[in-house]
Amino acid sequence: MQTSRSEYLERQSLRLHIRRWGNPEAPPLVLLHGWMDVSASFQFVVDALQQDWNVIAPDLRGFGPSGWQGCSYWFPDYLADLEMILDHYFPEQAVPLVGHSLGGVIACLYAGLRPKRVSHLVTLEGFGIAPTTPEMAPDRYRDWLDHQKTTPRMHVYADRAAFVRKLLNNDRRLTPERAAFLAEHLACPAPSGDGLVWNGDPWHKARGAYLYRLDESKAVWRAVEAPTLWVTARDSWIVRDYATRPGDLEARRACFYLLTEAWIEDSDHMLQHDQPEEVARLLEGFCR
Numbered sequence: 682m683q684t685s686r687s688e689y690l691e692r693q694s695l696r697l698h699i700r701r702w703g704n705p706e707a708p709p710l711v712l713l714h715g716w717m718d719v720s721a722s723f724q725f726v727v728d729a730l731q732q733d734w735n736v737i738a739p740d741l742r743g744f745g746p747s748g749w750q751g752c753s754y755w756f757p758d759y760l761a762d763l764e765m766i767l768d769h770y771f772p773e774q775a776v777p778l779v780g781h782s783l784g785g786v787i788a789c790l791y792a793g794l795r796p797k798r799v800s801h802l803v804t805l806e807g808f809g810i811a812p813t814t815p816e817m818a819p820d821r822y823r824d825w826l827d828h829q830k831t832t833p834r835m836h837v838y839a840d841r842a843a844f845v846r847k848l849l850n851n852d853r854r855l856t857p858e859r860a861a862f863l864a865e866h867l868a869c870p871a872p873s874g875d876g877l878v879w880n881g882d883p884w885h886k887a888r889g890a891y892l893y894r895l896d897e898s899k900a901v902w903r904a905v906e907a908p909t910l911w912v913t914a915r916d917s918w919i920v921r922d923y924a925t926r927p928g929d930l931e932a933r934r935a936c937f938y939l940l941t942e943a944w945i946e947d948s949d950h951m952l953q954h955d956q957p958e959e960v961a962r963l964l965e966g967f968c969r
Contacts, residue, residue: 685700697747698720698745698747701735701737704733704735709777710736710776712736712780713783713784715783715807717885718783719740719880722781723736726957726964729957741762745880753828754884754889759783763787764791775798775800778802779964780804785805786807788802792905792906802907804912805953808911808919809893833885837873837875837877841868841877844868845861852949863954909940911940912944912952916948
């Protein structure tokens with residue numbers, strides 16, 4: 682297993698943890714994890730890489746060792762955090778940008794907003810969330826107001842073994858060894874001191890006030906200049922979800938100018954855990 686090292690950057694008084702693997706002089710590879718996940722989630726992919734890379738993988742704000750806000754999150758902050766990270770490590774270099782799930786949503790938007798900063802774009806099941814309509818706004822705002830009156834809480838697991846069992850139940854393809862490794866990073870002590878909780882700010886569980894505006898995302902995606910690789914897991918709930926909205930996924934794909942698609946067999950949504958060797962193969966074949 683390749684050993685990672687930790688560094689920290691700060692934006693607006695919030696510390697962001699940066700996990701690094703590989704030779705700093707090697708070609709860059711930036712990895713963005715998904716919702717309720719951490720940078721260490723990419724460990725198995727990094728271990729499967731056959732070439733030398735300078736891997737930069739931040740823990741997004743509110744997850745893992747990065748700072749937690751303790752209040753509602755604003756999506757554009759993820760974009761500003763990413764820009765700060767790229768300004769710090771690669772100020773004059775376009776880089777391959779890879780994101781899983783939420784990280785893929787961030788990567789695709791950033792690649793359209795700053796097309797000259799991204800040499801290759803890879804989204805691992807990060808295709809944007811379900812479309813909304815303006816008529817949903819009143820209920821969303823009411824829901825957000827209601828959530829401001831209480832502090833969200835995470836489920837408490839009795840011990841690390843219970844947390845590992847949860848990971849294994851969530852993903853039947855996950856091996857016990859990989860689940861044990863992930864539990865070291867995905868779990869943290871509960872605020873009460875008894876048991877473990879998910880290693881993320883509970884405020885991520887609260888709904889945001891703003892609806893997802895698909896048309897705005899599409900407008901940004903159309904500005905992407907980098908070759909783009911869409912990677913989908915054959916058995917993912919993402920596939921089943923889009924199947925309920927015929928034509929939606931195809932319309933999103935059409936926004937990207939230079940698009941390549943790849944499917945990963947025998948994998949669910951957490952494809953970096955289920956088939957890390959295949960993910961690594963796709964990344965190296967596309968990003969070199």
